[in-house]
Structure formats: C-alpha cells, structure tokens
Amino acid sequence: MAHSHHVRPGGAGLAPAAVDPRESTTRLLRDLRTAVEGLTAREAQRRFEVHGPNALPHHAARQWPAALLRQCAHPLALLLWVAAALAWIAGTHELAWAIVAVIVLNAALAFWQEEQAEQAVEALGEYLPQHSRVRRDGLVQSVLAAELVPGDVLLLGEGDRVPADARLLSGALEVDASALTGESSPVQRAADFPDVARRAVDSPVLVFSGTVCTAGVAEAVVYATGRHTELGRIAALSARVRLAQSPLERQVRRVAWLIAAVATGVAAAFLPLGVFAGLTWAQAFLFAIGLLVANVPEGLLPTITLALAAGVRGMAQRGALVKRLSAVETLGSTAVICTDKTGTLTRNVMRVVEARDGRGAEAAPREEFATALARCTTADERTGAGDPMELALLAFARSCGVALHTGQRDAQRARLFRFDPHLKRMTTVDRVGSGLVVHVKGAPEEVLARCSTILPATGGAQPVTAQAHARAVEVVGEMADRGLRVLAVARRDVAEEPPDRGAAESGLCLLGLVGLIDPPRPEVAAAVAACHSAGVRVHVVTGDNGRTAAAIAHQVGIGAHRVVEGPELDALPEAELDELLTSGQEIVFSRAAPESKLRIADALHHCGRVVAMTGDGVNDAPALRRADLGVAMGASGTDVAREAATVVLTDDNFATIVSGIEEGRRVYDNVRKFILYIFAHAVPEVLPFLLFALSGGAVPLPLTVLQILAIDLGTETLPALALGRERAEPGLMNRSPRRRAESVVSRRLLLRAWGIMGVVSGVLVLLGFFAVLLAAGWRPGADVVGDPVLHEAYRQATTVTFLGIVFCQIGTAMASRTQRAALRDVGVTSNKLLLGGYAFELGFAAAIVYAPALQAVFGTAPPPAWALALMVPFPVLVWAADELYRARGRRRSARADRSHPLGGTRAFGDEMP
Numbered sequence: 001m002a003h004s005h006h007v008r009p010g011g012a013g014l015a016p017a018a019v020d021p022r023e024s025t026t027r028l029l030r031d032l033r034t035a036v037e038g039l040t041a042r043e044a045q046r047r048f049e050v051h052g053p054n055a056l057p058h059h060a061a062r063q064w065p066a067a068l069l070r071q072c073a074h075p076l077a078l079l080l081w082v083a084a085a086l087a088w089i090a091g092t093h094e095l096a097w098a099i100v101a102v103i104v105l106n107a108a109l110a111f112w113q114e115e116q117a118e119q120a121v122e123a124l125g126e127y128l129p130q131h132s133r134v135r136r137d138g139l140v141q142s143v144l145a146a147e148l149v150p151g152d153v154l155l156l157g158e159g160d161r162v163p164a165d166a167r168l169l170s171g172a173l174e175v176d177a178s179a180l181t182g183e184s185s186p187v188q189r190a191a192d193f194p195d196v197a198r199r200a201v202d203s204p205v206l207v208f209s210g211t212v213c214t215a216g217v218a219e220a221v222v223y224a225t226g227r228h229t230e231l232g233r234i235a236a237l238s239a240r241v242r243l244a245q246s247p248l249e250r251q252v253r254r255v256a257w258l259i260a261a262v263a264t265g266v267a268a269a270f271l272p273l274g275v276f277a278g279l280t281w282a283q284a285f286l287f288a289i290g291l292l293v294a295n296v297p298e299g300l301l302p303t304i305t306l307a308l309a310a311g312v313r314g315m316a317q318r319g320a321l322v323k324r325l326s327a328v329e330t331l332g333s334t335a336v337i338c339t340d341k342t343g344t345l346t347r348n349v350m351r352v353v354e355a356r357d358g359r360g361a362e363a364a365p366r367e368e369f370a371t372a373l374a375r376c377t378t379a380d381e382r383t384g385a386g387d388p389m390e391l392a393l394l395a396f397a398r399s400c401g402v403a404l405h406t407g408q409r410d411a412q413r414a415r416l417f418r419f420d421p422h423l424k425r426m427t428t429v430d431r432v433g434s435g436l437v438v439h440v441k442g443a444p445e446e447v448l449a450r451c452s453t454i455l456p457a458t459g460g461a462q463p464v465t466a467q468a469h470a471r472a473v474e475v476v477g478e479m480a481d482r483g484l485r486v487l488a489v490a491r492r493d494v495a496e497e498p499p500d501r502g503a504a505e506s507g508l509c510l511l512g513l514v515g516l517i518d519p520p521r522p523e524v525a526a527a528v529a530a531c532h533s534a535g536v537r538v539h540v541v542t543g544d545n546g547r548t549a550a551a552i553a554h555q556v557g558i559g560a561h562r563v564v565e566g567p568e569l570d571a572l573p574e575a576e577l578d579e580l581l582t583s584g585q586e587i588v589f590s591r592a593a594p595e596s597k598l599r600i601a602d603a604l605h606h607c608g609r610v611v612a613m614t615g616d617g618v619n620d621a622p623a624l625r626r627a628d629l630g631v632a633m634g635a636s637g638t639d640v641a642r643e644a645a646t647v648v649l650t651d652d653n654f655a656t657i658v659s660g661i662e663e664g665r666r667v668y669d670n671v672r673k674f675i676l677y678i679f680a681h682a683v684p685e686v687l688p689f690l691l692f693a694l695s696g697g698a699v700p701l702p703l704t705v706l707q708i709l710a711i712d713l714g715t716e717t718l719p720a721l722a723l724g725r726e727r728a729e730p731g732l733m734n735r736s737p738r739r740r741a742e743s744v745v746s747r748r749l750l751l752r753a754w755g756i757m758g759v760v761s762g763v764l765v766l767l768g769f770f771a772v773l774l775a776a777g778w779r780p781g782a783d784v785v786g787d788p789v790l791h792e793a794y795r796q797a798t799t800v801t802f803l804g805i806v807f808c809q810i811g812t813a814m815a816s817r818t819q820r821a822a823l824r825d826v827g828v829t830s831n832k833l834l835l836g837g838y839a840f841e842l843g844f845a846a847a848i849v850y851a852p853a854l855q856a857v858f859g860t861a862p863p864p865a866w867a868l869a870l871m872v873p874f875p876v877l878v879w880a881a882d883e884l885y886r887a888r889g890r891r892r893s894a895r896a897d898r899s900h901p902l903g904g905t906r907a908f909g910d911e912m913p
C-alpha cells in the first residue's frame, strides 16, 4: 500500500548528510557512519530523532476554500446557478438567494462527506504497518518500516517491498520498479554490477522505496528515508490522490443527470401551462425554477461516497482492508471465491503426526531421515520466523533426537535451491562430517520421480521397483485422504558440489514420508455455509495434493465435487473450463501453478462472475490484479501480493472474506434505501403544481417554491444520511449475488418510490390541503389573494401541504429501511441516527411554521389543531402501504420457493416480484 504511512505534522526531520549513494561501498558506509553489521539500536533511536520517521508526509491538508469552490462548480450545481441567475433576473431576489443557499449548503455537505471518505481510505495504512528486516545490535530484527533510519542495513528478499532508498552491499535482486519508473518489466540489481547508468533511478546497485523485490536476496544500506527518497520527491510533486469513481457512483451519476434532464423538461413544460392557468409569465417562470430546484438530486452523489467510506471503515474493523472505495460494492456482488487452502481455510499451524520409511511402512525415522528434515529448511526455530511447515519439521526432527543449531545448519550449507512453487520441492547441499550430502524435500510425486533407491527402516538401501513405487503412491494417497499434507524426503551423497539443480536432484534415495496436520480454522465451516446460502460458490486453488485438499474441503463443507489436477487443468480447452466453472459445482484445483490462478480468474471473469481470488506469493500478483477482487494475506503474504491486491485480510482468514461480502451487500442495499427515500418526495412535490396547471388556476398552488426548498434542504438531508447507516436486513445473505449489469435504480425501486409511497403521499397531502380550504368556505376558482379570510386559509392550507410532505417523508424513511423484510424484523427504533434525523426534521419544520420571521419568508401560517391531528396518521399510512407491498412480495417468493422443491437461493435481482 503505497503512500499509506503517516507522519505526524512537524515530524519532517532534518535533511540527511549529503552522501553519494553510488560511491564505493566502503566510503558510503563511512559517510553514513555505519558498517555491514548495521547500527546499534541506540544509535538508530538517535538517528530517528534527527531524521524523523521513514514515511511520506500526509497529503497536505486540503485547501478547503478551493475544494469547497470545486463542489459549488460541479455540473449539477451549475444547473442550480443558472436557476438562481434566472430567478434574479426575473426580479425574485428572495428565491435567488434561497437557491444560492441550497448550493452552498450542499457543497459544504459534499465537502465534508468527501473528506470523511478520504480519511477512511487513508487511515487503512494504520491497520497494517509494514515491517522490514534489519541488522541492529548484530542481530537480524524485524522493525517497523517507519522506524528505519539512514545507515540501517536492510535484508531484502523475494516478495519484499523496498522500504527506503538503499545501496546494495551484497547479493542480487530482481526488482519491479514500475511504481517509480513506469517500466513494467522487472530489472536486475546486484551489489557487484558496474554502475554506468546516467540517472540514479537506473543505477544497478541502488534500490528505491516503493519498488518491490520479485526474486533474489540481498543486503543493502539505507541512505535516504521518508520524503528524502525518490518516491518522497515524486509524492511531493503529485497532487493528492483523487477518489476513483466506482461503477455504482457512475450509475448514480447517470441517474442524477437523467433526473436533472427530466426536471428541466418538466420545468420548461410548466411555463406555458402556468401561463395558461392564469399566471403571469414572471410567476410561471418562478414556479418553473422551483420545480427544477426541487428535483435536481444534488445531494445524492456525496451521500453515496460517504456510505462507501463507512463501508471501508466497517470492513476494516472486521479485518478486511479495502484499498479502493469501489471495492466495497464489488465485494457485495461476489459470486465466486477462489481460495487458497493453507492458512486461509486452515490455521497454518502444522504438526507432524506420521512418519513412514522408504517402503511406506510406519516406523520411527532413521537418523538420516531426521537429519534431512532438519537440514533441508530455512526457517529459524529460535525466532519462529519462516514457513510454519518447516518449523513443524524442525520440531519433529528435534523430537527424534536431531537438534541442529540454526547457525550451524546455515554455516554448513554449501548450496541452497529454494522452494519453487512450480517444482514443488526444495534442496540443500550440506557439508556433513567430511562429505557432501544433497537433501531434498517436496511433493511426493516430484521427489519420487527423482529417486533410484529407497531406504527401509532397517538395513541398507534397495533399488526402486515398480512395486515399491506403486506402494509409495498408495501410501501417499491414503494419508492424503485423511487430510494430511504429505512430504517426501530424500538424500544422496555426492563427492563434489553438483553444478546445477538438475544434477543435485537426481539419483536420490527416498528416506521416507512425513504427514502433517493443519486443522481447518474453526470459523471457516460456518463461513462456507454462509457462502452457500448467499449463492456464492467456493473453489479451492492449491499447490497441495488433490486428495489432501479435497479432504480439507469436505471438512469445512466445500463441495469439492471434482478435483482437477494441475496438468489436467493445463490441458483443458477454454470452453470446457468455462463450462466447468459455471456448472454450479465446487471444484478443487490441486497441484496448481500460480499461472493457473490467472487462467481461472480470467475464465470466471469472462463468464460474467464476480470473482474474489486469494493469494500470498509473488507469483500470485498477476492473478490478484486480474481478478475482480484480489485478496491478499496481511499476516503471511508478501508485500508484493498485498500491493497487487484490492483487499488485504489482516487475519488471513477465509471467514473474513465472507464478512466483507456481507458488509458490501449491506452498503449497496443502503445506497438503494436512500435513493428510494429521496425519490419518493418527487410525486407529492410535483402533483400540486400539476393540479394547479391542469385546473387552469381554479385550484390555487398548494405548495410554494420556497417551501419545496425547505423540504429539500431542511428535512431531507439528515434522514437520508441515517439510512446510509442502516444495519444489515435479515435475509441479506440468503439471496443470490447481484448481477454485474444490474442497475442500482430498478423498476421495483421506482414502483415503490413513485407508484406506492409517492402516490399515497401525494393524495394524503392534497387531502389535507383541500380540507383546510373547503372548511374556510373556499370553492374552485375563488380568489385566495384578495379575500382576507380566504387568504389566511390559503396560507394555512399550503402550510398543511408542506407539513404533510414532511410527515409523509417520515413514513417513507421508515418503509425505506428494508427492501424485503418486515420492519418489525429489524426493529422500529433500531436506527438511532434516523430517530435523531426525525427530531431535526420536525424541529426545522416547526421553526418554519411557527417562527414569525420565517413565516414571512416561507408564506406559512400555523394550521388549525384539527388539521394537525388529521396529519398525525400520515406517516403510518405511507409506511403501511409499502409494508403491504413488501409482504406481498415475500409471500410470492415463499410460494416460488415451495414450487421449486430443490430450493436453492432466490434471485436477488431487485426486480418486480
């Protein structure tokens, strides 16, 4: 996660002494007052005080006046500016000012909301601080990357992110410098390369903060940290990161524009209609502007941004760090999860539970066997660093009486052929006594294929016969079926160091097999069950043996209907792979090469399924980038994988992905909820204008323009925000995943907003309006301006329309809280923010109706008590109408479920029932 460290303001530190990182290493070390053994911890502490943390400065605080101005100038606001200008020209300065107030208040709200969103994304870095290995006090230690100082000696290896600018002292690396140079192919860097590059960034002996090591190991001395690094210099130049727009935001933006266009059309149409109804052109003009302002959904977009940001926060609390706002919504539509096995489904806490001799018989391991286990490792038992499987092997070797000190093991090692996920084995060449011994461990089929002899529990080595080979394969399969991870171990005496890997790994003697257990994580079974009820398929993609993987998959409830071995997958034509992946089966891809993940991610994407793909190694990065959602392991994964992924799991746990999906679905649902709420007011606001126009003026205008603005501004905002915080509704994880192409504004949503809640509200408020007028003796066509009694009644009547809409919106907000469930199932008072929103809404409305100064501006008059009483049931009626509609939908889907005896999950599609 680039740019994610934080610097306390003022902690910028001093510029480091000017050193030339490309001078000879001896001089550089002297200039930096350090040595190849690194600094002492105390000296590092002192330098930290001087140089400050190794972190990029926080994005300079936003220039708020400029940002606020930008909000006032976005396209929807521009539309409102035009309306304000027209109102001014028409001579209605009051309205013009009111519109300007709308713009400014909305801009302020949007500004605040975006600020919140950016903070949410920036804060993620704090959840997952980067660590680096350095030499301090003569020991290799893991320290926070933010605490590195010039002079520190770094240990870099495959998968590490380079934490600061450094000069290589020894070793060689392959580095992906694309973050810095834009060059996508990796470059070679080595301590002993001649340095003839012109630019520092091209120097073969330097590595830079922000780049990542894709292969090799090296030691390097840090010469620049924090903002003095190349990356720091670039970051200081570039502007702050903009929040990229998510598909949801794009959709909503389109909808907002559509509505703005319709509003403009309606307003234009109102002009002649208004004049026909008896208004002057100036008056008609004014009302047209009012209609326009009422219907431009200016607050919608920032509210969505805020909802997504709240989602990012919520997910982070549950252990899923989402690096882009849009990933919140993608997670919610996940249809397929492709998961690793080790560490994600299982705990990655291993223990050897079984050992077999070369013939496959259960026996205590011979000394050669235990020695091989101890020597063919790179993990460090003292610090617990390294592969948990190797730690288990070391512990086992010790229990067999072979206790080899880590330092001794490494000192006696002549050669190391690292574990390679393609070859699935690892080899060391060790000096044992006076001779050289090759030790190999790895996947049984790989090791077995390179053995020419086997060593029984007692006696001498025997040649591998077809029968012995078959027996070994059978034993491996039988162990794997019990969910054990099986490794084969082999050795060979050599006279001199083998020239290459191929030579080392041939003519081996099979020492035996070890079986390790790695129990499933306890939460995973429930999470898999949740996936199944949510219509999400789970495939396992693992480097392990198919039968081991299938056994583990079964233990946690993953179907594992088919096991596809690596070579079988490679031979599978695209069309068949697509068919396999869409067949509804759950598949275990075993002995899979990292490239297989890429192929599977591509195929699923091609079939239109949103796929979450987990990974942890350097080789997984391309698949993580290509999948709709790359999910990296925060605890055990490499920096490279974390950088490539969109989601990082702080606990590496499969169950956390599932909580992320739930959170994503909730956020998307909530966006729908406040769209529904905001849309619903359109009908009761537009209906009065239509009535006025269509009656040719016989019915006076039931609602004034400023009253509409008061609703938009005063009563709408807070309840809409509160809906964005609604909790998950029951049944959220019982629906099928949302289809990729599905629009956030569905027909069902419009039906509820306009057809049901809108119409009921419209009828109710007009009822109130006419009741007050008629009670005062009004008849159609009567003059409500000239007659003082009727005029007072008219003011009261428009006030009732205004209050009626406010009351109806209370019911609408209640009904909008669920999409399908009954409100009683989520609890009427469970959204405390919404209750606060109501209090604000009512207080605001009361001020407009009862405060004399506001009465004059908004043309209101306190209505008679009986009219108020008449409105009390409004919220309940609106809400009840929608409640009935939802109940009908639930009955229908229950019937549909019954008529499909196979059950299964119902389409989530928010289409009409």
Ligand SMILES: Nc1ncnc2c1ncn2[C@@H]1O[C@H](COP(=O)(O)OP(=O)(O)OP(=O)(O)O)[C@@H](O)[C@H]1O
Pocket (backbone or CB within 6 Å): 339, 340, 341, 342, 343, 387, 389, 390, 419, 421, 424, 425, 426, 441, 442, 443, 444, 485, 486, 487, 541, 542, 543, 544, 545
């Ligand atoms: N350190 C190692 N030394 C030797 N062989 C290993 C080592 N680690 C793994 N193997 C072998 O290589 C196989 C593949 O390992 P890899 O790490 O690619 O996948 P995995 O950890 O089994 O599964 P997953 O992809 O689910 O994490 C293992 O099944 C094992 O046989």
